[in-house]
Amino acid sequence: MDHKPSLGQSRPPYKLIPTLSMDKYTPNDDDVQRVLGTGELIEQRDRSWLNVPGQGGSNATPNA
Amino acid sequence: MPLPTLDGRSFKELCGSTLRPRQFTGLLQLWLTQHFSDPNNIVERGVKNRIWTEDPETSRIQILPVSDWKPNTTEQRPALLLKRQELKFVRYGIDNRLMGGGPQFSSRRYYAGGLQGSHTVFCVAGEGGEAEELGAEVMHELLKFAPVVRSWLNLQRVEFVGIGELAKLEEASENFVVPVNIAYAFLQEWELLSLDDPALVKIVAMIN
Numbered sequence: 001m002d003h004k005p006s007l008g009q010s011r012p013p014y015k016l017i018p019t020l021s022m023d024k025y026t027p028n029d030d031d032v033q034r035v036l037g038t039g040e041l042i043e044q045r046d047r048s049w050l051n052v053p054g055q056g057g058s059n060a061t062p063n064a
Numbered sequence: 065m066p067l068p069t070l071d072g073r074s075f076k077e078l079c080g081s082t083l084r085p086r087q088f089t090g091l092l093q094l095w096l097t098q099h100f101s102d103p104n105n106i107v108e109r110g111v112k113n114r115i116w117t118e119d120p121e122t123s124r125i126q127i128l129p130v131s132d133w134k135p136n137t138t139e140q141r142p143a144l145l146l147k148r149q150e151l152k153f154v155r156y157g158i159d160n161r162l163m164g165g166g167p168q169f170s171s172r173r174y175y176a177g178g179l180q181g182s183h184t185v186f187c188v189a190g191e192g193g194e195a196e197e198l199g200a201e202v203m204h205e206l207l208k209f210a211p212v213v214r215s216w217l218n219l220q221r222v223e224f225v226g227i228g229e230l231a232k233l234e235e236a237s238e239n240f241v242v243p244v245n246i247a248y249a250f251l252q253e254w255e256l257l258s259l260d261d262p263a264l265v266k267i268v269a270m271i272n
Contacts, residue, residue, distance in 0.1 A: 020231035020241050022130055022186050026149055027225055027245040032182050035223040036249050 066104035110197040142189035151181035182247040199242030221249040
């Protein structure tokens, strides 16, 4: 049997705006990794290690 | 029309030679207070009068770590609340050791690994529209000056991640919030020095 709401009957509450708790909120880890580009960081690491005393050439370029 | 500026002279002093997790919170606070203390820096029209001053009684906006926030004060003025998210260690090599080269019998051992983390700026205001405009203002500031700050601090990365959707704030339900995220990465290096007694070592930490 169909249920037809009568005039004046309350509608279910609409949730147009979500809630956010600062306590629980964390950014999406995939987004963080995407902008940081871990693979490129490792390449930078390889270059920077050339600067460590006794580990490579003294003419190595600054890292980062 | 004056262009937004950022003075980085105090940034390096703040962080010293080693960046600690809490220091990026202070760095962000310094960055954003400097931005909001000059109306010429503020681009979004709706928040152009939100000038930060050192006196909390007269400041038109609060900029502080989320741990220092008192919810009742947001009823009087909007806030930018800074929260440090997780800082993760990323292994770059076997045993985190720097391999190859160097003196064969050196008493020094060199190590390095990556640290990657992020911070969230919660833009809180009593009106949804103002929270959105604060979010946009913070987004543009972080996005545009991130390469400069990265260079000043000699970090591997400082990158704007994104801006979240408008939401009602659970901790103070009369307020709206827009989260803005920024991520960073840096190389942590250290070396172990063997002392005269082989069982004794000393750690020296460095940052690039």
